[in-house]
Amino acid sequence: MIVRKLEDLIGTEAEVKADKGTWTSRRMLLRKDGMGFSFHDTLIHGGTETYIHYANHLEAVYCVGGKGEIEVIDSGEKFELHDGVMYALNGHERHWLRATETMRMICVFNPPLTGKEDHDENGVYPLITDEDDAAA
Incomplete structure (x- = not known):
């Protein structure tokens, strides 16, 4: 069994901040935990926008808190985000x-993240392999 407390992750390497300062991700489960997915408690900072692909x-x-929107680029659809909305x-x-x-x-991400990811110039998280982990 894995039990983790958010308060124990803050300020550690499990708390990852975007290079552009738009989000802070507290990475509670990662690939190394062997669950087949990763699980994150993430803050999207007010007044920011992030391109993601x-x-x-x-x-x-x-x-589970705050307000914003997601805009799907190819369709132009926009969806309001607030407590209780899932996408x-x-x-x-x-x-x-x-x-x-x-x-x-x-x-929740599938495949699971390793914890090292940040969006590249195309909004993409790289797919980090076991070989990449071994080289680090």
Whole structure:
């Protein structure tokens, strides 16, 4: 059994901050935990927007606080985000994530993240392999 407390992750290597400063992800379960998915408690900072394209991952997100929107780039659809709204990126949708006030999001990724990922210039998390981990 794995039991982790959010308060124990804050300020450790499990708390990852985006290079661009738009989000802070507290990574509660990672690939090394062997669950087949990763689990994150993420803050999307108010007044920010982030371009995202998870070309290598599927993600489900549940908003538990704050307000914002997700805009699907190819269709132009916009969806309001607030406490109680879930969205799943089951088609690798390119999107903008905007926070009008800081949002707290519970996120699940498949394949699971290693904990080292940040969005590249194309909004993508790289798919880190076991070989990449061994080289680090």
